[in-house]
Amino acid sequence: xxxxxxxxxxxxxxxxxxxxxxxxxxxxxxxxxxxxxxxxxxxxxxxxxxxxxxxxxxxxxxxxxxxxxxxxxxxxxxxxxxxxxxxxxxxxxxxxxxxxxxxxxxxxxxxxxxxxxxxxxxxxxxxxxxxxxxxxxxxxxxxxxxxxxxxxxxxxxxxxxxxxxxxxxxxxxxxxxxxxxxxxxxxxxx
Amino acid sequence: xxxxxxxxxxxxxxxxxxxxxxxxxxxxxxxxxxxxxxxxxxxxxxxxxxxxxxxxxxxxxxxxxxxxxxxxxxxxxxxxxxxxxxxxxxxxxxxxxxxxxxxxxxxxxxxxxxxxxxxxxxxxxxxxxxxxxxxxxxxxxxxxxxxxxxxxxxxxxxxxxxxxxxxxxxxxxxxxxxxxxxxxxxxxxxxxxxxxxxxxxxxxxxxxxxxxxxxxxxxxxxxxxxxxxxxxxxxxxxxxxxxxxxxxxxxxxxxxxxxxxxxxxxxxxxxxxxxxxxxxxxxxxxxxxxxxxxxxxxxxxxxxxxxxxxxxxxxxxxxxxxxxxxxxxxxxxxxxxxxxxxxxxxxxxxxxxxxxxxxxxxxxxxxxxxxxxxxxxxxxxxxxxxxxxxxxxxxxxxxxxxxxxxxxxxxxxxxxxxxxxxxxxxxxxxxxxxxxxxxxxxxxxxxxxxxxxxxxxxxxxxxxxxxxxxxxxxxxxxxxxxxxxxxxxxxxxxxxxxxxxxxxxxxxxxxxxxxxxxxxxxxxxxxxxxxxxxxxxxxxxxxxxxxxxxxxxxxxxxxxxxxxxxxxxxxxxxxxxxxxxxxxxxxxxxxxxxxxxxxxxxxxxxxxxxxxxxxxxxxxxxxxxxxxxxxxxxxxxxxxxxxxxxxxxxxxxxxxxxxxxxxxxx
Numbered sequence: 001x002x003x004x005x006x007x008x009x010x011x012x013x014x015x016x017x018x019x020x021x022x023x024x025x026x027x028x029x030x031x032x033x034x035x036x037x038x039x040x041x042x043x044x045x046x047x048x049x050x051x052x053x054x055x056x057x058x059x060x061x062x063x064x065x066x067x068x069x070x071x072x073x074x075x076x077x078x079x080x081x082x083x084x085x086x087x088x089x090x091x092x093x094x095x096x097x098x099x100x101x102x103x104x105x106x107x108x109x110x111x112x113x114x115x116x117x118x119x120x121x122x123x124x125x126x127x128x129x130x131x132x133x134x135x136x137x138x139x140x141x142x143x144x145x146x147x148x149x150x151x152x153x154x155x156x157x158x159x160x161x162x163x164x165x166x167x168x169x170x171x172x173x174x175x176x177x178x179x180x181x182x183x184x185x186x187x188x189x190x
Numbered sequence: 191x192x193x194x195x196x197x198x199x200x201x202x203x204x205x206x207x208x209x210x211x212x213x214x215x216x217x218x219x220x221x222x223x224x225x226x227x228x229x230x231x232x233x234x235x236x237x238x239x240x241x242x243x244x245x246x247x248x249x250x251x252x253x254x255x256x257x258x259x260x261x262x263x264x265x266x267x268x269x270x271x272x273x274x275x276x277x278x279x280x281x282x283x284x285x286x287x288x289x290x291x292x293x294x295x296x297x298x299x300x301x302x303x304x305x306x307x308x309x310x311x312x313x314x315x316x317x318x319x320x321x322x323x324x325x326x327x328x329x330x331x332x333x334x335x336x337x338x339x340x341x342x343x344x345x346x347x348x349x350x351x352x353x354x355x356x357x358x359x360x361x362x363x364x365x366x367x368x369x370x371x372x373x374x375x376x377x378x379x380x381x382x383x384x385x386x387x388x389x390x391x392x393x394x395x396x397x398x399x400x401x402x403x404x405x406x407x408x409x410x411x412x413x414x415x416x417x418x419x420x421x422x423x424x425x426x427x428x429x430x431x432x433x434x435x436x437x438x439x440x441x442x443x444x445x446x447x448x449x450x451x452x453x454x455x456x457x458x459x460x461x462x463x464x465x466x467x468x469x470x471x472x473x474x475x476x477x478x479x480x481x482x483x484x485x486x487x488x489x490x491x492x493x494x495x496x497x498x499x500x501x502x503x504x505x506x507x508x509x510x511x512x513x514x515x516x517x518x519x520x521x522x523x524x525x526x527x528x529x530x531x532x533x534x535x536x537x538x539x540x541x542x543x544x545x546x547x548x549x550x551x552x553x554x555x556x557x558x559x560x561x562x563x564x565x566x567x568x569x570x571x572x573x574x575x576x577x578x579x580x581x582x583x584x585x586x587x588x589x590x591x592x593x594x595x596x597x598x599x600x601x602x603x604x605x606x607x608x609x610x611x612x613x614x615x616x617x618x619x620x621x622x623x624x625x626x627x628x629x630x631x632x633x634x635x636x637x638x639x640x641x642x643x644x645x646x647x648x649x650x651x652x653x654x655x656x657x658x659x660x661x662x663x664x665x666x667x668x669x670x671x672x673x674x675x676x677x678x679x680x681x682x683x684x685x686x687x688x689x690x691x692x693x694x695x696x697x698x699x700x701x702x703x704x705x706x707x708x709x710x711x712x713x714x715x716x717x718x719x720x721x722x723x724x725x726x727x728x729x730x731x732x733x734x735x736x737x738x739x740x741x742x743x744x745x746x747x748x749x750x751x752x753x754x755x756x757x758x759x760x761x762x763x764x765x766x767x768x769x770x771x772x773x774x775x776x777x778x779x780x781x782x783x784x785x786x787x788x789x790x791x792x793x794x795x796x797x798x799x800x801x802x803x804x805x806x807x808x809x810x811x812x813x814x815x816x817x818x819x820x821x822x823x824x825x826x827x828x829x830x831x832x833x834x835x836x837x838x839x840x841x842x843x844x845x846x847x848x849x850x851x852x853x854x855x856x
Contacts, residue, residue, distance in 0.1 A: 019523045026519055029564070030512045033484065036567045037504045085434070085582065117582045121716050125808060128718055128798050 048166040053077070053158070054148035058138030061115050061123055067138030076109040076186040077160040080174070081146065082137075083118045084126035086154035092173035093130045099179070100134035109188050113137030116146055116154060161186040196261050199249030200340035203290070206242035206297070207334055209235045210327035214320050221316035221388075232319045233304055239326065240301035247281075247294040250339055254281045260346040263287060263339040269352040269775055271746030279363045280353040285487060285503075286339035288366060292483075293329040295374040300326060303378045307399055314396065317385035325377050328510045336503050352746060352775035365421050369414025369441055373479040375407025376444060379451075380476035380518070383469050387521040390528040397458045397468060402833055404455065408448045409829040415441050416703075416822045423815075434584045439563045440482030443556050447475040450552035453545045453602075460607060463542055466522070466529040467549070473518035478556070480511040485563070537609035544602040548595060555591045559584070589642060593649045596704065599697050600649075600656035603690070621659055626652035638712065646708050654701040661694050684831060692832025699828055702821030709814030710791070717809045718798075730811040732793060733757045734766075739805060747771040749782075752797045752805055756786065768797035768807070789816055 048054075055069040080096055082089045096113075103111045115123045115137045127133065140146055149158060159168035159182045167185040170178050183190040213235035220228035250263075254277050259265040267287070268280045282288040300322040308315065333339070379400040386396045418441065419432060432438060451471040457463040484507045522529075535542050562584055604618045629651030630644045638644055664687065669679035684691050719727040726735040737753040749771035756764045766784035773780065786793040791813035798806040 015526055019526065022519055022523065026512075026515050029481075030508065030515065032564060032568055033508050037508065124718060125716075128806060128808060 048150060048158070049169065051166055052164050053079075053160045053166050054145070056114075056138065056145050056148070058114070058140060058145065061113075061120060061137040061139050062127075065136075067112055067114075067136055072110045072112070072160070073164060074162055075107075076162050076188050078103075078109060078111040078186075079114060079149075079158045079160065080111070081114045081116045081140075081149070081151050081154060081156045081158075083116045083154050084122040085118065089126075089155045089173075090130060092155060092175070095174045095176070095179075096133060097131055099174070104134050109186070111135050114145060115139045115141075116151065117141065117143045157182075159183070159186045194260075195249055196253055196258065196340050196342060199246045199253075200334075200338065202242040202249070203246040203293075203330060203340070204334050206239045206246065206293075207327060207330035209239045209242065210323045210330060213239065214323035214327060217316045217320035217323060221320070229316055229319070232316070232323070233308070236297075236304055236319060236323060236326075237301050239323075240297040243290075243294045243297040243330075246340075247290055250287060250290060251278060251281045254278060257350065259348070259350050260342050261339075262341045262343045265343055265347050265350045267353050268350040269746055270349050271775075272350075272353060272358070273745060275360070275363060276353055276358050279357075282366055283353050283357045286333070286337045288370070289329065289333050289337050290339055291367065292370050292374060293326065293333060295371055296322070296326050296329060296377055299374060299378060300381075303381070303403070311382075311385075311395070311399065314382065314385035314389060314391070317388045318381045321381035321384045322377060325380075325514070328513075332503065332506055332510070336506055349775075352773060355747070355771070355773040355780045358773075358780075359421065365414060365417040368410055368417055372407050372409075372411025372414050373441075373444065373482065375403060375410060376448065376472075376476050376479055378403040379407075379472045383472040384518065384521060387469055387525045387529070390525050394459055394462060397455050400472075401455060401459070404448065404452055405829055405833055408445070408452055409826060411441065411445050411448060412825060413822065415445060416818070419818075434562075436563050437482075437486050439559050440478075440485045443559050443563075444475045444478040444482065446552050446556035446559065447471055447478060450549045450556075451475060454549050457542050457545050461542060463535075464545075464549075466526055469522055469525075469529055471549075471553075473522060474556075477511065477515055477518060478560075480507070480514055481560075484508055484511055539605065539612060539615055540609050541602065541605045541607045544598055544605050548598045548602065551591055551595050551598070555588060555595075558587050558591070589646065592704075593646055596649050596653045596701070599700065600653040603660050603694055603697070604656070618656075618659075622652045622656035625655035643708070643712060646704075647712075650701055650704045650708060654698065654705070657694055657697045657701060661691070661698070664691060664694075688835040689832050692828045692830070692835070695828030695831060696825050697828075699821045699824030699826075702817050702824055704821075706814045706817030706819075706821060709817065710812045713791075713813045715811040718806065719809060720804050720806055722803050722805075727809060729809050730791075730793070731758055732763075732811075734795070734809060736805055736807075737765075739800065742769060744771070746775060747773045750797075750800065752795075752807065754784070754795060754807075756793065766793070766795050768795045770797055787816060791815060 053069065056067070057069070058067045060067055078099065082096075096111075100111050103109055112135055113133055118139070118141065120139065120141075123137075123139075138145075143151075149156075155171075155173065157170045157174050157178075158166055159170075161167050168182045170182060172178075180190045213232040216228045216232035216235065219225065220232060252258075253261045253264050254268055257264070257268060257270055257277070259268075263284070263286050267284050268277055272280065276283075280287075282291040303322065304315070304319060307318070311318065382396045382400045382403075385391075415438075418438065422432070451468065454464045454468050454471060458465055458468050484504070487503055487507060535546060537543065600622060601615075601618070605615075626648035630648040633644055633647050638647070664683045665676065665680045668683040668686070669676060672679065672682060715729050717727055717729050721727060721736040723736050723738050726733050728734070733756075735755045735757070737755055740751045740753065742749050742751040749769045751767050751769045754766045754768075755762050756766055764786050766786055768784040769782040771780050771782060781796060781798075783797075784795045791811060792815045794810040794812055796808040796810075798808060800806070
């Protein structure tokens with residue numbers, strides 16, 4: 001190997017700092033991706049669990065009227081936060097449509113959507129493309145209700161029992177397995 | 191011995207892998223023993239490698255062209271009904287073939303780099319070859335052991351399972367191949383940087399040598415991203431081009447650091463500054479291209495682009511990336527003191543200060559994209575939740591950053607090196623500043639109230655005016671010196687200062703692209719209509735009438751086609767026919783939007799549901815989209831002009847080069 005100027009000068013503290021940061025960033029990235037390769041999807045507890053659901057009164061995404069939390073009182077409620085910009089929301093869409101059709105047919109529980117930090121035009125285009133939900137969606141364009149619920153990513157779904165107490169929260173796409181675990185908590189047969 | 195042609199491909203690629211390992215070994219031995227014979231051997235091995243991988247690629251394309259379903263990969267991704275063009279492009283339509291395309295690019299570019307720089311960089315050459323050979327070996331090993339596109343099927347199926355319908359589109363013929371060219375091109379600067387770091391070589395020659403490679407890769411990456419945007423625009427039916435999908439982000443990250451690199455290299459070339467920083471940017475850009483590969487192919491993130499996933503492949507690419515990271519950043523840490531620059535930024539009003547600011551913003555933007563892309567994974571690992579970080583986050587953070595970059599883009603080329611008086615800056619800013627204020631005022635009068643949009647319009651007008659003024663000054667200066675007409679002066683200015691003029695033209699193209707993106711977002715008109723045959727809808731100044739719905743079919747699909755007549759002021763100007771297609775073999779439906787492009791904008795019709803005589807259609811008027819494509823062509827033209835600049839190193843070598851502190855000058 002050819003020799004250049006001696007690189008082994010005394011490193012300045014500033015240089016030690018960025019070198020340390022670089023090594024740390026490398027280790028973190030590789031570690032994260034490595035764990036990511038082997039991980040399994042699972043559920044997320046919520047600070048809201050066991051507490052009353054925050055109340056809301058939102059305009060509807062399509063048409064007149066409002067989505068009011070009090071109207072669900074006395075029945076279990078499934079509340080799904082979604083957005084047109086969320087890729088994962090496309091995955092769970094058919095499952096939600098099935099769930100909505102069941103709610104409409106049997107009326108044993110209520111289900112509603114919250115269109116989160118979205119543009120109404122984009123949201124309607126998303127529904128036109130993926131198929132409309134058989135239930136109403138309220139709009140939360142600035143994410144205010146999302147703050148009340150502690151939402152930090154899309155999609156998230158909250159399961160509220162007939163007494164209005166939040167019994168479960170699921171972050172990520174709703175799947176039959178998720179429903180099998182969550183629905184009994186709010187007194188609904190999966 | 192008779193060998194079936196497909197076997198030939200497998201053998202060629204396996205042999206190419208062996209040759210790469212051999213070349214890497216010989217190159218390192220050549221560097222240690224200063225052996226020219228070994229270096230020549232390593233070079234020849236890499237040239238042979240290029241031939242062998244080319245043969246492998248040709249065999250695969252041939253298998254697709256002849257629908258050889260005895261090859262498992264062909265059977266999975268092609269079909270007798272597939273139109274001829276897609277029968278070729280299907281070769282890189284899935285994981286195995288696209289990896290082979292990647293390895294083929296790298297083999298050819300590595301051979302080209304070795305031949306081009308063979309004479310000028312004799313002392314760095316062993317390390318350049320060793321790096322390129324190792325990277326190529328890494329990809330070839332993945333192909334040979336984990337993603338073999340040449341694997342055969344025992345009972346040969348009568349027909350194939352068809353190409354993913356979303357990829358049956360002319361856009362696919364260009365998007366991935368051009369994008370990969372950009373990714374792979376950054377391996378050459380990486381090899382030069384590794385060589386410079388291993389040798390603790392402090393000179394500027396490697397930067398001068400890789401300038402064109404960086405420019406080439408950047409132009410290819412830019413084109414690939416724009417083709418991808420266009421593909422999303424008209425095939426995926428989003429009505430938009432950028433969804434901040436992890437895989438789209440994967441191509442944006444190296445683009446951002448590559449853009450930073452192109453500018454900071456200038457400072458090293460002219461003022462011997464940012465040496466360590468440039469090495470960092472080259473390594474980071476290359477690693478980000480590997481990160482992109484990993485994200486697309488490991489299935490670690492949820493994405494509309496995700497390839498079929500396989501944990502072994504993900505693990506392999508991650509290991510490969512970790513190795514490249516440790517080697518690249520390890521070298522950087524090891525050689526940091528040797529590479530540190532002696533020059534410092536003397537004044538905040540100088541080209542180098544502008545470049546520094548540009549670099550900081552672009553790298554911060556890249557970091558934001560990296561973090562935004564990996565954040566859902568981090569959340570999932572820590573808490574087990576699956577989330578998407580969506581467009582709101584990215585738009586909110588990225589738009590202001592990109593506007594700041596555009597301000598620098600407008601001012602930077604006018605700033606001299608070292609320092610300038612503040613008065614001159616004020617004089618430079620006056621005219622473009624007026625243009626910016628004027629644009630914002632017009633928008634305000636037109637009813638735009640959003641602060642960020644107004645700022646964006648002002649900045650784009652400012653940048654365009656400043657760049658045009660710079661170009662005008664260069665032409666006027668040339669005319670002042672040489673006399674003659676404006677046209678002659680313009681040609682002379684373009685020919686003489688290719689690098690500077692090319693840069694300015696690229697900037698102008700970027701301003702045009704930004705104007706197109708803002709304009710199409712701002713003035714877009716969208717309608718969702720329910721129409722019966724004979725009914726009409728109005729958008730912009732068009733009347734769009736549904737004439738009927740037909741059954742239509744293609745070689746491997748059947749579908750429904752809506753016929754719309756488009757009329758303006760009572761006269762029919764066009765028929766537009768969006769389709770819904772169903773590809774029976776894959777059981778997938780796609781939508782083919784109908785687009786009518788004019789200078790003023792695109793009319794875009796998307797055919798949705800159908801029920802009892804009623805058709806649901808979405809109609810968009812997307813104004814100014816043409817500016818994006820025009821800007822792209824301007825960017826390419828500018829990059830090409832800059833590419834034509836003669837290398838500074840060649841002209842002044844060798845006498846003018848300082849023998850940098852005992853290091854042998856090349």
